[in-house]
Amino acid sequence: MNADRWLADTRTSYDTVAVSYADQIREALAGAPYLRAALALFADLVHTAGGGPVADVGCGPGHVTAHLHELGVDAFGIDLSSVMIDVARRDHPHLRFEVGSMTDLDLADASVVGLLAIWSLIHVPDEAVPTVFDHFRRVLRPGGPLLLGFHVGDESRLKTQGYGGHPMNVHVHRRQPDQVAAWLRDAGFTVEARMLIDPDESVPGAVLFARRQS
Numbered sequence: 557m558n559a560d561r562w563l564a565d566t567r568t569s570y571d572t573v574a575v576s577y578a579d580q581i582r583e584a585l586a587g588a589p590y591l592r593a594a595l596a597l598f599a600d601l602v603h604t605a606g607g608g609p610v611a612d613v614g615c616g617p618g619h620v621t622a623h624l625h626e627l628g629v630d631a632f633g634i635d636l637s638s639v640m641i642d643v644a645r646r647d648h649p650h651l652r653f654e655v656g657s658m659t660d661l662d663l664a665d666a667s668v669v670g671l672l673a674i675w676s677l678i679h680v681p682d683e684a685v686p687t688v689f690d691h692f693r694r695v696l697r698p699g700g701p702l703l704l705g706f707h708v709g710d711e712s713r714l715k716t717q718g719y720g721g722h723p724m725n726v727h728v729h730r731r732q733p734d735q736v737a738a739w740l741r742d743a744g745f746t747v748e749a750r751m752l753i754d755p756d757e758s759v760p761g762a763v764l765f766a767r768r769q770s
């Protein structure tokens with residue numbers, strides 16, 4: 557898949573749905589006790605690692621970034637979609653949000669103590685995942701925790717509309733946790749824990765904890 561093409565399509569899709577997406581998911585964490593527990597554990601790991609900046613990559617409208625902030629984490633958000641970033645800044649004016657892509661992270665080496673990507677890696681095709689994980693490793697401090705959330709499965713599908721019927725043109729890639737764990741190990745991470753959310757549903761969610769090796 558042409559890298560410029562899928563990135564441009566993903567950006568345009570989320571620019572289109574950003575306001576509706578934010579309206580639909582604003583209260584989502586309240587109904588997601590297992591994800592909240594994962595975020596609380598992640599916050600604990602960040603504090604134990606000494607604290608410092610944490611990047612929420614593919615942050616969307618910033619509700620997870622804000623939740624981590626309430627847990628005492630110095631979180632900031634990065635997203636491909638400039639409209640998502642406008643919405644995040646509007647909804648959380650006290651927090652920092654920047655436009656950027658996880659395929660080319662504009663952060664200094666070892667500049668963050670923790671990094672998370674919740675339901676955002678799902679749009680990155682297989683061939684680009686190793687590059688993304690190389691960036692995650694590069695920007696994380698040695699020993700820094702990483703939290704990934706993704707959809708479990710073996711298929712990729714093209715999503716042509718969403719969040720109130722708005723047009724989208726974005727691929728959604730489901731993956732097996734073993735495959736994601738293997739990519740992480742290849743990139744220099746130790747995988748420490750995994751959790752399956754809604755394992756009886758047709759598309760479970762996977763949450764994976766890893767740590768940058770020293």
Ligand SMILES: C[S@@+](CC[C@H](N)C(=O)[O-])C[C@H]1O[C@@H](n2cnc3c(N)ncnc32)[C@H](O)[C@@H]1O
Binds near residue numbers: 567614674
């Ligand atoms: C399904 S939303 C998830 C948003 C948020 N993390 C959440 O939990 O609701 C996917 C987000 O990932 C962003 N995204 C997709 N590809 C990206 C990339 N290459 N770099 C940064 N963000 C990306 C999209 O713009 C969108 O905001």
